[in-house]
Amino acid sequence: MTEACADSAEVLILGAGPVGLTLHLALARYGITSRLLERRPLAALQADPRVLALSHGTRELLEQLDSWPAQAATPIETIHISQRGGFGRCLMTAKEQALPALGYVVRYRDLVSALSRHLAPDALYAEAEMLALEEDAQGVGLKLGQNADSVSLHGALIVHADGTPGADPLVSVRDYHQQAVICEVRPAQPHGQRAWERFTPDGPLALLPLGEEFSVVLTLPPAKAKEVMALDDAAFIAALEAQFGRHLGLCQASPRNCFPLALRMRRTLAQGRAVWIGNAAQTLHPVSGQGFNLGLRDAWQLAQTLLTEGCTPSALAHYARLRRCDRQGGALFTDTVVRTFSTDFAPIKWARGLGLYALDLFPPARQFVARRMIWGGRGG
Ligand SMILES: Cc1cc2nc3c(=O)[nH]c(=O)nc-3n(C[C@H](O)[C@H](O)[C@H](O)COP(=O)(O)OP(=O)(O)OC[C@H]3O[C@@H](n4cnc5c(N)ncnc54)[C@H](O)[C@@H]3O)c2cc1C
Incomplete structure (x- = not known):
């Protein structure tokens, strides 16, 4: 050297x-x-x-650095939150927050x-x-x-x-025993800038609008993630729809990647x-x-x-x-x-269903959650 x-x-x-x-x-x-x-x-x-998924607050800061990737960002206008096999759902809209979008989806x-x-x-x-x-x-x-x-x-x-x-002894670790399988899929109809967050006992599943497609973050226990990674595209779409439902007519999955998850x-x-x-x-x-x-x-x-x-x-x-x-x-x-949403324990399932209903019925509760997501600590 x-x-x-x-x-x-x-x-x-x-x-x-x-x-x-x-x-x-x-x-x-x-x-x-x-x-x-x-x-x-x-x-x-x-x-x-x-x-x-970048928040509106992040967009504002990146704009100050002249580094907002405007052409590559897909706005999220609504977020639909639900749980698999349980009642309760909530819809958040950008309009209600008086913002052009609740957030934006951008490739790293x-x-x-x-x-x-x-x-x-x-x-x-x-x-x-x-x-x-x-x-x-x-x-x-x-x-x-x-x-x-x-x-x-x-x-x-x-x-x-x-x-x-x-x-590192200076870093505390909580292993979630979950892995995120990520890829992109195409919906049968235009996604209308709607993001879907669905909680399942295996872990959360997000479909985020990205261009004309959805970016998928499918969280699963490691053994199931390994199985899903090995599936061909048609079997993968079927596994995804088993968690999410079939109403979006998903197809054309891109190659998948997997990330272990811990706090x-x-x-x-x-x-x-x-x-x-x-x-x-x-x-x-x-x-x-x-x-x-x-x-x-x-x-x-x-x-x-x-x-x-x-x-x-x-x-x-x-x-x-x-x-x-x-x-x-x-x-x-x-x-x-x-931790609240990745369990099938009946009383917790009922409580979170009520929580989702409450979020849907009471604008101030929705406002609190939306502001936390948009602005972080300064908006809670
Ligand atoms: C599946 C998944 C989905 C996610 N979705 C979202 C989301 O929707 N919204 C969101 O806000 N966040 C999301 N995140 C989190 C987000 O990816 C990270 O918070 C973000 O990338 C952190 O950026 P960073 O620059 O700190 O770290 P990184 O992006 O990891 O970059 C660290 C850099 O440091 C370099 N490096 C490492 N070691 C060394 C070394 N010794 N010397 C020199 N260079 C080194 C690496 O090569 C790398 O380029 C997601 C993460 C995952 C895994």
């Missing part, structure tokens, strides 16, 4: 997923320099199969492309591996390997935006000159599409805190306190939904 140049910026960001990219752009907007270090090649980022790759548009060529080290990290009173020094070269980077702070953490919460967000944001700070169940929306608010808040307080360890500690309510609220919300 050849020893190459040294480079410096105020902030070093590990991970150029959508949260790392958002932070880089938000910092640049405030005149704070940063460098992104990404393990994957850019082509791999643009082949990520995930599809994200289109979001990354929109965020990468404004990247300066020297801002990103892609296909790079962190070889060493040192922290002292002045800042952090990072040695990275890229191809056959090594680069020394220096900054005041390091931000971990490197996605779902592996085993992972980092206990301490800031330590010295290091801070964790996005999935690296909290990885949530995908039910109700909170993960990236929360991670984007992490990036936004961090940029604002560094602007007003400087790139110091005390600013990071303050940032961690500011994020407590939103991240814990997001985790509690998704965790409660998953």
